Amino acid sequence: MSTFTFSNDVKILCGDHALDNLPFELRERDCTRPLFISDERSHRLGFAKEVRRAMDNDLIEFGATYYKISEVASPKDCDDIVNLYKTHGCDGIIALGGENVAQCAKVAKLMLLQGVGDFVYFNHKADMDADKISYSDLPLFILPSDIPCGIEATDRAMIFDEKNNLFYNFNSVLTRASAVILDVRLTDIMPAKAMATAGLGALAMGVKGFVDNSANPFALAYATSAVHTVINELLPAMRHNSNADYRISIYSSIINAGVTYYMIEESLLRDMTNELAIKTGNSVLKILSVIFPVYYKEKMGQERVFKSVLMPIVGEEQYALSNAKSRDIVAYDTLKEFWSKVTELAQIPTGLHELGIEKGDFVKLADAVINRYRGSDPHNNYTTIVRLLEEAF
Amino acid sequence: MKNSGFYYEFHNPTKVTAGVDCLKEAASKLPSLGLHNAFFVCDDIEKNIAVDEVCKAINSVKVKTGATYVNSEKIVCLNSLRDMRDVYRVNNCDCIIACGDYRAVNTAKTIRMLLSGQVVRFEDVKGINVARKKVNIPLVIIPTSVGISNMLTNSVLIKDDYGAVFECVSPLCAPDYVIVDPSLTSVFDAPTTIAGALESFAQNVEEFVSKQAITLTKCMNLIAIREIRDNVFKVVNDPMDVHAVLGLQRAGLLAGSCYSSASAGVAHAISAALANVTGRDNYICTGIVFAACMRYNLDVVEKDYAQALYYIVGDDKYASTPQEDRARTLIETSGKMIKELFEENGLPTTLSEIGIDEEGLDRVVEETMKSYALVTNPKNVTKDDVYSILRSVM
Numbered sequence: 001m002s003t004f005t006f007s008n009d010v011k012i013l014c015g016d017h018a019l020d021n022l023p024f025e026l027r028e029r030d031c032t033r034p035l036f037i038s039d040e041r042s043h044r045l046g047f048a049k050e051v052r053r054a055m056d057n058d059l060i061e062f063g064a065t066y067y068k069i070s071e072v073a074s075p076k077d078c079d080d081i082v083n084l085y086k087t088h089g090c091d092g093i094i095a096l097g098g099e100n101v102a103q104c105a106k107v108a109k110l111m112l113l114q115g116v117g118d119f120v121y122f123n124h125k126a127d128m129d130a131d132k133i134s135y136s137d138l139p140l141f142i143l144p145s146d147i148p149c150g151i152e153a154t155d156r157a158m159i160f161d162e163k164n165n166l167f168y169n170f171n172s173v174l175t176r177a178s179a180v181i182l183d184v185r186l187t188d189i190m191p192a193k194a195m196a197t198a199g200l201g202a203l204a205m206g207v208k209g210f211v212d213n214s215a216n217p218f219a220l221a222y223a224t225s226a227v228h229t230v231i232n233e234l235l236p237a238m239r240h241n242s243n244a245d246y247r248i249s250i251y252s253s254i255i256n257a258g259v260t261y262y263m264i265e266e267s268l269l270r271d272m273t274n275e276l277a278i279k280t281g282n283s284v285l286k287i288l289s290v291i292f293p294v295y296y297k298e299k300m301g302q303e304r305v306f307k308s309v310l311m312p313i314v315g316e317e318q319y320a321l322s323n324a325k326s327r328d329i330v331a332y333d334t335l336k337e338f339w340s341k342v343t344e345l346a347q348i349p350t351g352l353h354e355l356g357i358e359k360g361d362f363v364k365l366a367d368a369v370i371n372r373y374r375g376s377d378p379h380n381n382y383t384t385i386v387r388l389l390e391e392a393f
Numbered sequence: 394m395k396n397s398g399f400y401y402e403f404h405n406p407t408k409v410t411a412g413v414d415c416l417k418e419a420a421s422k423l424p425s426l427g428l429h430n431a432f433f434v435c436d437d438i439e440k441n442i443a444v445d446e447v448c449k450a451i452n453s454v455k456v457k458t459g460a461t462y463v464n465s466e467k468i469v470c471l472n473s474l475r476d477m478r479d480v481y482r483v484n485n486c487d488c489i490i491a492c493g494d495y496r497a498v499n500t501a502k503t504i505r506m507l508l509s510g511q512v513v514r515f516e517d518v519k520g521i522n523v524a525r526k527k528v529n530i531p532l533v534i535i536p537t538s539v540g541i542s543n544m545l546t547n548s549v550l551i552k553d554d555y556g557a558v559f560e561c562v563s564p565l566c567a568p569d570y571v572i573v574d575p576s577l578t579s580v581f582d583a584p585t586t587i588a589g590a591l592e593s594f595a596q597n598v599e600e601f602v603s604k605q606a607i608t609l610t611k612c613m614n615l616i617a618i619r620e621i622r623d624n625v626f627k628v629v630n631d632p633m634d635v636h637a638v639l640g641l642q643r644a645g646l647l648a649g650s651c652y653s654s655a656s657a658g659v660a661h662a663i664s665a666a667l668a669n670v671t672g673r674d675n676y677i678c679t680g681i682v683f684a685a686c687m688r689y690n691l692d693v694v695e696k697d698y699a700q701a702l703y704y705i706v707g708d709d710k711y712a713s714t715p716q717e718d719r720a721r722t723l724i725e726t727s728g729k730m731i732k733e734l735f736e737e738n739g740l741p742t743t744l745s746e747i748g749i750d751e752e753g754l755d756r757v758v759e760e761t762m763k764s765y766a767l768v769t770n771p772k773n774v775t776k777d778d779v780y781s782i783l784r785s786v787m
Binding site for chain 2: 002003004005006007008009010011012013014015016017018021028217218220221222224225228229245248256312316317319320321324
């Protein structure tokens with residue numbers, strides 16, 4: 001039994017009227033002039049108004065508001081947030097929106113805490129690792145108004161500098177949110193396709209987290225919870241997409257899956273997925289929903305044991321009845337069957353070619369992934385990456 | 394838009410490092426938490442050989458031991474807390490490190506809450522979220538016994554000037570960092586192991602069926618129950634098996650992590666009341682009433698109990714137990730396990746053995762009904778219910 005460390009003090013507030021607790025959470029952290037940032041979509045759909053309404057009741061005023069976060073989180077967005085924050089003397093950040101808003105709010109928090117005024121500071125520093133375990137806090141509240149991406153409650157953030165074709169991967173407690181608030185009022189009915197893609201992405205993160213974090217009981221619980229929820233509630237969530245309970249349940253499973261997935265120190269799957277996502281403009285969850293079955297099959301053939309993941313997939317009854325020696329195969333088959341059912345029902349992409357990725361890009365992509373990968377698993381080499389990409393094509 | 398009004402909160406503010414011989418490496422992180430001059434709280438410096446080892450480890454990373462306070466009260470009293478405040482101030486301490494069993498943990502969490510909230514009248518903190526953070530005082534906990542689930546909880550117990558016990562719930566009680574190194578578990582005897590394992594088992598089961606349980610906390614509880622099953626008898630048979638001790642400590646960590654979200658139930662409420670009235674250890678009281686409390690909740694949590702059985706008995710027994718018998722089997726198995734462990738070690742298994750008579754019942758019931766834990770019990774508990782549970786184990 002090896003040593004583990006677990007640290008995740010992000011408070012999760014989830015469900016009906018969760019937003020109403022935002023003023024309390026702000027007061028608890030002595031935050032009186034938060035900067036409110038969002039994107040056009042959340043503003044247009046009236047979600048920003050909902051947040052304002054929740055604040056009005058408690059007479060908390062925003063230090064400043066900014067609704068122009070780009071669709072893909074960029075260095076400029078981070079700089080804009082930092083400047084606004086400083087100019088208006090803010091003392092916290094409320095970030096409402098999708099993945100883009102969450103990512104740049106997290107990086108802006110890190111910049112403010114480290115006294116970095118311009119994103120240029122990070123130029124050519126590919127991976128910013130954490131070097132502290134404590135910090136003077138800057139309250140950051142992430143309010144997903146779109147399908148979460150899984151990074152919300154983690155120490156990770158990613159920014160893509162399109163101009164210079166640079167990908168910044170942050171891994172620091174300084175990017176950590178104080179709380180993630182998932183409220184039904186901030187979500188809209190999701191098409192079954194989007195729900196299916198996100199659910200499968202969460203399932204992939206959960207299974208990966210389950211297998212790689214088996215020594216850490218906390219991370220294992222997050223993974224188990226995510227896998228169990230997706231397996232049991234994704235199909236109902238797709239069939240009854242006006243049912244807010246199912247929707248919130250799947251969203252919270254994405255948050256939990258993210259906690260365990262992004263806790264893995266080194267992961268070829270994550271490096272590959274991030275690279276593909278950032279270079280092709282697809283979400284991480286979408287890439288995972290396509291590439292994971294291929295990755296899983298590849299890993300099945302290696303030493304890593306997948307048998308215990310059968311438990312959250314099929315539950316105690318089936319697990320107890322299954323043959324202990326073939327549990328890894330049963331887990332794989334069950335997961336594959338589930339994957340096919342969801343992809344067929346929602347008619348979502350099953351190959352990378354459907355996501356706009358071309359075979360000609362594989363060499364370049366594999367190069368970038370292998371440069372990023374810092375793990376020591378000898379199986380994870382250039383040839384493996386190209387083979388996985390080809391199989392997932 | 395269908396919406397059932399479902400809502401939950403989950404928060405685990407504590408960083409945890411757990412592993413065999415992890416102390417040295419974990420201690421190296423302490424200076425970055427802002428620790429310089431520590432107020433060191435322990436329960437029994439003479440018996441607890443781990444204290445010396447912990448002091449050496451923290452001193453080696455340039456964290457001074459500004460003052461050491463030994464407190465072996467089961468529930469810390471206000472006078473001791475006032476003493477501690479003075480010692481902390483006189484020695485210019487800037488952080489608190491606790492080393493010991495549940496007593497040291499409860500004491501350190503309490504004094505941290507009071508000092509961090511700059512509370513003037515300690516008796517005024519009774520209740521939920523009364524103290525608010527005014528100064529940052531890092532709190533590190535290094536437990537030296539198995540299954541201390543109060544390590545990660547946000548609540549403490551305090552004895553007032555009249556001997557009455559009250560509970561405080563505050564985020565200020567939760568430590569910043571917990572270091573669990575089973576090599577420091579210095580009291581290697583069966584009753585101590587049983588105490589830790591039982592407390593942790595009962596807490597995990599109660600959290601699992603709590604009204605406020607969520608999928609995440611339930612998963613933590615089931616992992617914890619499996620850890621207890623896998624390790625408790627190993628530790629009873631070989632108390633030096635540090636890996637098995639670590640397993641039990643992991644179970645305690647998981648239970649503690651779920652507490653602020655899922656809370657507890659009727660067994661927690663009754664055993665705390667019994668411990669308060671009789672002065673006996675909490676785990677003994679839990680052992681006496683736990684199976685009866687499980688039986689009481691059975692009709693509303695049958696499905697959950699049935700599921701939990703798997704983590705106690707494993708594949709074969711679970712598969713061969715008919716579905717409709719699983720919940721009862723869990724209660725019987727748990728009850729039998731506790732009874733056997735208690736009898737083998739000469740521990741009491743009835744209320745009369747710990748000096749509770751018909752008259753004493755009234756006090757226990759009265760104390761029980763004050764507990765916050767009843768709010769999250771899956772069934773609404775009445776006074777009559779508590780009488781009935783207690784009489785079944787007289």
